[in-house]
Amino acid sequence: MNPTTDIADCASTLRKQMMLLVRRLRRESTPLELPLSQLLLLGRIDQLGDEATPTALAEYEGLRPQNLSALLRKLEQMGLTFKEENASDKRKSCVRLTEEGLGVLTANRNNRDNWLSQAITNTLNSEEIALLRQAGALLERLAIVAEPPGK
Template identity: 35%
Template sequence: MSDLSNAAVALRMISGKLSRRLRESAPPADLTWSQVSVLGHLVRNGGMTITELAKAEGVRSQSMGATVASLSGAGMVKAESVPGDGRKTRYVPTASCLALIDENRAMRDDWLLQVMEQTFSAEERQTLLAAIPLLQRIADQ
């Protein structure tokens, strides 16, 4: 196996472990991870219909309907008519949802900052900062 192949395997494993650690650092309150994922789509993409959300998550519309209903009941999303087509309904995040997501992101950012400050030397921090654009290019592919 080449050095680059080994690096690909290591990066995959590290990114998975880091994702799990970030999730652990900021539990999603009373929400399931599938609900959190749906809220992420809505925050990133704006209002979406059940069908659009189901396609984005790779699930059936009926399953997504149940997820959205639970989020609506929890006050995390609200329904509104699709502009130009009042027959369709799209769901948008509520102010409560946006506050929860901001709080969750801040907790994860704080955890990551604390770990980097406690774990890395000044030189290692500079190396990490230099690698960020490279990692971003991989993520953008």
């Protein structure tokens, strides 16, 4: 066997498997049924905290400023986010989650975590769960390597 071909086949199979899981997790969304782009943006705002400026959000999410602005307007209209002026630099603003926004994000995460916990419990044995923990750590390492420099 050719090691390069084996790795390419492994990568292709892994990508397909991960997409199946991601699609399944998307179906476990909150009843509010926000589009994925809005849920991802809420998550990024939560993750960045005080660093959640429109510029940083556009960069991290790979969005053009006008697309980000439209998403942020929609989230603000829904009462899920608000902008706060930077105390030291009035030209900058930080995007924050409202209590409702954090609640939507938390409920969404909980729904997905609960489904995945049940699926693991109902489908895998203890040895497979141990392997899954190891695979998770490996996937995290791959994800970190894939991050562009400076992120």
